[in-house]
Amino acid sequence: MPVSVFQSAPKGAPARTADVYRAAAALMVEKGFGGTSIGDIAQAVGMTKAGLYHHISGKQDMLYQIMKHAVDALERIVCTPVRLIDDPEERLRQLMRLHIQALIGHGLAFATIWSEVNHLVPAHREEIRGRVGEHLELIRETLRELSENGRLRSLDVNIATMHIVNAITGVSRWKFQDFASEEEHLIQETVAYTMAALLKPAP
Amino acid sequence: MPVSVFQSAPKGAPARTADVYRAAAALMVEKGFGGTSIGDIAQAVGMTKAGLYHHISGKQDMLYQIMKHAVDALERIVCTPVRLIDDPEERLRQLMRLHIQALIGHGLAFATIWSEVNHLVPAHREEIRGRVGEHLELIRETLRELSENGRLRSLDVNIATMHIVNAITGVSRWKFQDFASEEEHLIQETVAYTMAALLKPAP
Numbered sequence: 137m138p139v140s141v142f143q144s145a146p147k148g149a150p151a152r153t154a155d156v157y158r159a160a161a162a163l164m165v166e167k168g169f170g171g172t173s174i175g176d177i178a179q180a181v182g183m184t185k186a187g188l189y190h191h192i193s194g195k196q197d198m199l200y201q202i203m204k205h206a207v208d209a210l211e212r213i214v215c216t217p218v219r220l221i222d223d224p225e226e227r228l229r230q231l232m233r234l235h236i237q238a239l240i241g242h243g244l245a246f247a248t249i250w251s252e253v254n255h256l257v258p259a260h261r262e263e264i265r266g267r268v269g270e271h272l273e274l275i276r277e278t279l280r281e282l283s284e285n286g287r288l289r290s291l292d293v294n295i296a297t298m299h300i301v302n303a304i305t306g307v308s309r310w311k312f313q314d315f316a317s318e319e320e321h322l323i324q325e326t327v328a329y330t331m332a333a334l335l336k337p338a339p
Numbered sequence: 340m341p342v343s344v345f346q347s348a349p350k351g352a353p354a355r356t357a358d359v360y361r362a363a364a365a366l367m368v369e370k371g372f373g374g375t376s377i378g379d380i381a382q383a384v385g386m387t388k389a390g391l392y393h394h395i396s397g398k399q400d401m402l403y404q405i406m407k408h409a410v411d412a413l414e415r416i417v418c419t420p421v422r423l424i425d426d427p428e429e430r431l432r433q434l435m436r437l438h439i440q441a442l443i444g445h446g447l448a449f450a451t452i453w454s455e456v457n458h459l460v461p462a463h464r465e466e467i468r469g470r471v472g473e474h475l476e477l478i479r480e481t482l483r484e485l486s487e488n489g490r491l492r493s494l495d496v497n498i499a500t501m502h503i504v505n506a507i508t509g510v511s512r513w514k515f516q517d518f519a520s521e522e523e524h525l526i527q528e529t530v531a532y533t534m535a536a537l538l539k540p541a542p
Contacts (some may be wrong), residue, residue, distance in 0.1 A: 171374030216532045274399035289535060303502060304510035310501055325498045329536045332492060 154242070156181045156203045160198055160214055161245035169199060169255045199252060200260045206246035207267040215237045215274055224281040225335070232327050239308035240319060247305040253281065272297055281332070285334055296334060303330055357445070359384045359407040363401055364448035372402060402455060403463045410470040411451035413499045418443045418477055427484040430523070434478065435507055435530050442511035443522060450508040475500055482537070492539055499537060506533055 137289055159180045164172050174195055178188045192198045214234045223229040238249050249270075276295045282288040308324045362383045367375045374377045377398055381391045395401045417437045426429040442450050453471075456464055485491040509527045 166371070166373075168371035168374050170368070170369075171371050194491060236459070237420070292528045296523065296532060298513055299506060299529070299532055302505060306501070306505035306509070321495070322498065325495045326502070329494060329499060329502055333532045333536035 149276045154209075156244060158242065161202045161206070161266070163200065163251045164202070164252060165248045168322055169195070169252045174198070175299055187319070196255060196257065197336055199249075200264070202246070202249060203256070203260075203264045204267075204302070206249070207264060207271075209238070209246070210235070211267075215271060219274070224278045225287065225331070225332075228275070228278050228282075228300075229327050229331070230333075231278070232300065232330065233323055235304045236307055236323050236326065237319075239305065244308050247308060266310045272301065275300055282335070289334060291334070299333070301332060341379070344437070350388070357412075359386075360405045361445065361448060364405045364409070364452045367402065367405070367455060368448045368451045371376070372398070374453045377401070377407045377415070397462065402421070402460055403467070405452060406428060406463075407466045407470075407479060409452070410467060410474075412441070414470075417430055418474060422477070427481045427488070428490065430528050430532070431438070431481050431485075431503075431537075432534070434481070435503065435533060436526055439526050439529065440522075442508065449510050450511060475504065475538075478503055485538070490538055493542055494537070502536070503533060 162179045163176055163180045167197060168178070172195070174188060175185055177195075177198060181188070189197075192201060196215045209336065214231060218227050218231045218234065221230055276293055279288060279293045279296060283293070303326055307322055310322075363380045366379055366383045368378070372469055377391060378388055380398075380401060384391070390400075391463055391508065395404060413425060417434060419431050421434045421437065456467060459467065479496055480495045482499060486496070489501045506529055513525075
């Protein structure tokens with residue numbers, strides 16, 4: 137587990153780093169990066185501005201810390217466990233399931249804040265893009281493995297990868313908005329829909 | 340074609356109503372509804388604030404006009420022509436193609452501004468939701484027809500409908516972001532991917 141940069145936060149502040157990043161991310165998603173001030177963030181996470189500046193150098197740094205936290209969580213909760221799965225079909229099923237569960241359970245803002253990546257300084261932008269790229273590469277590699285095994289339809293692996301990621305983040309959004317469906321049913325249907333799109337029909 | 344509410348706009352203002360709504364929508368998507376002022380919108384569309392207030396009563400009304408414009412365009416460009424197609428599979432293919440083309444060509448902001456719908460007054464919110472609901476119902480009806488013809492996989496029609504809409508808006512976003520692919524290839528792959536997800540394999 138990553139060491140909390142907020143572990144020395146004053147009493148009354150959210151105890152867990154993840155909660156701080158989640159609250160700040162939700163605010164930036166709601167108001168946009170441009171519409172969010174450090175004061176807004178401090179209030180949302182229950183800290184003083186001075187307390188917050190003790191840990192971050194400004195709004196841009198906050199966005200970077202949030203995104204680093206999100207890609208670390210993605211690596212830890214989704215990518216690392218599924219790399220251990222030998223069968224590429226099962227690996228992809230679990231990748232989708234774990235990612236949807238993580239987003240629904242405690243971090244949809246981490247998916248939707250992605251659109252703010254251009255507000256980072258170039259070096260941080262490249263770093264975060266590279267980390268997200270590793271996640272995309274895991275999906276692409278899995279599709280190529282399915283292709284080598286003769287199990288993949290004839291399709292563009294890059295476009296299919298984006299459809300998979302889009303379905304994962306999409307389904308997590310509906311769960312919060314005007315779409316009433318039981319989580320397990322939503323996950324099962326989404327995985328089945330995606331597998332039907334990707335795989336050759338069973339002979 | 341709808342009559343332009345901006346046809347009496349002062350000289351130098353954008354000539355076409357669609358351009359006004361598009362510019363205003365893009366701004367609200369970028370800065371969020373809360374972060375956008377009437378002054379920002381007036382500047383973006385090349386009008387004075389007074390000129391703008393001649394046509395709309397405020398920011399909330401502007402959002403409503405944009406959304407009404409977007410659902411009118413969706414009805415005119417996508418839904419009306421595809422309702423004339425008898426075969427449900429071909430209807431769905433054309434629905435996806437026309438909608439992706441329309442969003443890429445001149446209106447991605449109209450898809451992404453959807454998340455601001457809660458800023459409308461309740462009556463307008465219900466009206467816009469109802470109009471979008473008609474579009475979703477066209478897709479659901481088409482899936483039910485495919486099911487009655489024995490061509491649809493065993494799947495949840497409501498969830499599949501959301502996956503279709505999510506793929507349409509997703510693919511339009513990539514085109515503008517960091518995804519390099521020729522538009523026609525992107526559309527063909529997306530339609531083929533979706534059809535494979537939906538339809539029973541050919542015998």
